[in-house]
Amino acid sequence: MPDLIGAGVIRHRRSCGPEPPAGPPCGPWRNRAAEKYREILEKRSPEEMRTLAQVKRLLERYQGDCEFRAKLTHDLDNLEGVARPYGIDIDPGQALPLFSPDHQRFGSAEGEDRWPLAKLWDDYLRDLQKICEISQEAGGCAEANPRFHGWRQRQMQRCASELGPVARHITHPVLAFELSAGCSVGCWFCGVSAERFEGNFLYTPENARLWHGMLKEAADLFGPAVQQGFCYWATDPSDNPDYPKFLEDYYRVTGNLPQTTTAAPLKDLAWTRWIMRLFDKYRCVPNRFSILTLRILNQVHATFTPVELMGVELVLHNREALQSKATAGRARERAGRPTQPRHDCSDAAQTEYSTIACVSGFLVNTVRRTVQLIAPTRSSDRWPLGYRIFGERHFATPREFRAALEDLIAVHMPENLTGSEMIGFRDDLLYQRSPGGFELRSSNWRFNFDGTGAGLIGELIHQGGRTVGEIEAEVARAGGNIFVAADTLQKIFDRGLLSDDRGLERTELAQPWNDFVSIAAAAK
């Protein structure tokens, strides 16, 4: 699950197992996202990386510690003196546009000269953003599994018009594996309302065989898209002492070491350092530590050097931090009443995050032996956790695991519209007739369908209660071209504009449309 937080209490120590075996990256496919990440690291000199690590620490401190923010803002003539006691040995004055509202983003040669650290950091971030795009693409599996691929594409289209700009950051991995049942951390704001911790999937010989078998079946079904999977959801990886062993198996089978997000990076330092060593060895994707309190931020900064944390994004959830929380799960439940007292100097920007879910595919719990087909959605009374559950199956063996995935694909992922299918527009879309056809609006998109028969098709779908065949027949009776009608219906389907769920709440139409799509009805 992408948003984690927890207590940094050392409860017990564990054996962290043998050193990972040396060897070249394995797995049957190229790993384009990891290749890009390594390229980003390698094209920078050690000195540049050291400087970037210092900028990163400056920003973490600025974003997570309001006292530091205040000092920095009020002591502009002594920025180095403010930063030094926090172990930051760069001149923050060279990075002013990164944190000072009074300094506009540079875009000129003059700006680059004045604020070289801001330029260095922006270039680095721009490079990292490309990995997000590559990961989204890499989750596609048009060749290995066209039926699943088409469904995932429709979910991505739906998310783009349902969730707004937030959707750009969702990579839609095809798989998430939970290696525990429940979570011991119990964050008050948990976006997926993790249940109480019940137990682990330990690396016994029997479980290791099951794990290998499941990974191989998933790799066979989805090809390289399986590289985008990861091994937590409503769980914290640090609960499972054997988690790193499963993680390295994942690398061996797929060629990718998945991201680890933990809310308890200080609970067992040997475990955390094991994860960090695996990252150093394979350098596939940065990890994340969720930070619950300022005290934990201080401890994390004291425990790990800035360079060590270059491969770890700190997700700042402490009350002093600028980052706002998604209104899903437990945070949504408590949204109507005071939750945590907010520090008066926290001026959190309220961005519209209504889900933290990212998977368009399968959520697998290895303890309960369940597979659910899920996809992100705006959190609502129907889907309070911010993701839809289309169906669930059970399994006990790798073969049953594969059968469960195949059955969910067969039941929930039609490749095309069939004549007998009853259709309607998504509930979150606003329908309107237009002079040439009809329009559908979401919170930030507008789709315009123009052309012969488009208006009638829109009206019939909007009225509801008709099958695809009945709509085509009515268009034909009205003198329209049945092939044009079929083509228009397929375009509406491919865009993810037809409802495959009747429980969505209508979204506010408050934001300006930032995307406009015009789709003309035309014969092939």
Ligand code: SF4
């Ligand atoms: S899964 Fe656990 S660690 Fe993550 S947010 Fe939920 S309660 Fe916190």
